[in-house]
Amino acid sequence: MSRDTITLIEQSGCDQHVAPFTKPHMEGFENPDRITMTLQYLEENNALDGILKFKTPIANCEEALLVHSPYLVHSVEIMSELGSGQLGESAYASENLLSTALHALGGAMFAAELAASDSCRHSFALVRPPGHHATTSSSMGLCFFNNVAVATRKLLKDEEVKKVTILDIDDHFGNGTAEIFYDDPSVQFISIHEYNHDSFGLGHFRELGQGEAKGTNINVPLYEESPDASYQTAFTKVVKPAIESFNPDIIAVSAGYDAHFTDPIGDLNIDSRTYWFIANEIERLVSSLSMKGSFWVLEGGYNPLVLGPCVQATLDGLQKRPLPQLADQEERDDDDTILRANTNVINKIVKTVSPFL
Numbered sequence: 001m002s003r004d005t006i007t008l009i010e011q012s013g014c015d016q017h018v019a020p021f022t023k024p025h026m027e028g029f030e031n032p033d034r035i036t037m038t039l040q041y042l043e044e045n046n047a048l049d050g051i052l053k054f055k056t057p058i059a060n061c062e063e064a065l066l067v068h069s070p071y072l073v074h075s076v077e078i079m080s081e082l083g084s085g086q087l088g089e090s091a092y093a094s095e096n097l098l099s100t101a102l103h104a105l106g107g108a109m110f111a112a113e114l115a116a117s118d119s120c121r122h123s124f125a126l127v128r129p130p131g132h133h134a135t136t137s138s139s140m141g142l143c144f145f146n147n148v149a150v151a152t153r154k155l156l157k158d159e160e161v162k163k164v165t166i167l168d169i170d171d172h173f174g175n176g177t178a179e180i181f182y183d184d185p186s187v188q189f190i191s192i193h194e195y196n197h198d199s200f201g202l203g204h205f206r207e208l209g210q211g212e213a214k215g216t217n218i219n220v221p222l223y224e225e226s227p228d229a230s231y232q233t234a235f236t237k238v239v240k241p242a243i244e245s246f247n248p249d250i251i252a253v254s255a256g257y258d259a260h261f262t263d264p265i266g267d268l269n270i271d272s273r274t275y276w277f278i279a280n281e282i283e284r285l286v287s288s289l290s291m292k293g294s295f296w297v298l299e300g301g302y303n304p305l306v307l308g309p310c311v312q313a314t315l316d317g318l319q320k321r322p323l324p325q326l327a328d329q330e331e332r333d334d335d336d337t338i339l340r341a342n343t344n345v346i347n348k349i350v351k352t353v354s355p356f357l
């Protein structure tokens, strides 16, 4: 392994936890196909050439306690022993929930450790269940343990990592991660999401963080059906300058792919070109700010047919490869009204956030 190594951490036992609902119920979309079909696609399309693969190590419950309350962790243990039960809104247990969730957590922590080391530049944990809706004390929204948050806390215990930026590109607001780090000035949390009052948390751009951490929580809400152009403008005008100003040691990405235009749950309108764009920009930031690297952890993304191309585009961007032409890249008409409305919102966010940069 060298400083330029890119790694993929593949979940062991991803087929164990299955929510007790069949498709097309929302919980049914968060299923093992998301991992198995993505891996199959990546292998068949030679997208993992040059990438080092590992299996997820399993985390332990004490590590989950770095972020979560003993009550939450104990509840996941008990419900898994019982084999069923509701832990929170849209968060249902199965007998294999605990082991699957601990593998997802172990994968995220290993990805973070690799990216922080001198022997890897970028790492990607292809794991489930997702984590970014889980708060300190509540599982919800298909999430049980907040994988990225725990991995970040673990890194910050390491004296070589003082500041972490978490960029959440899932379609939905990362309410759990926002809550966990809302008063922590060592973590900058940036979430680009569909602005939806039915979602968990609010995700408004006036939520800026608390106390010494004021200005380190940055929300970029976009309108439903927002296209690639709006998303990339949001990145260029808000996300990039914010990261440059914060100057972290490492970037964590909550890599949800449910903003894809074919996703059955998310309602944004982007495709794999934007995922390549973001990965390419993150690689440039790692280079220009002399960071240790970045680690990516799968969050949402519920069309297993496009998760493969989206992850491929991400890995290509991180490897500084040109934009790949992939089957999901369909030409779609941009709605001028949405573009204008987003430009207006993005300008307001720049004005709100600028005093803290």
Ligand SMILES: [Zn+2]
Pocket (backbone or CB within 6 Å): 170, 171, 172, 256, 258, 266, 299, 300, 301
């Ligand atoms: Zn989502």
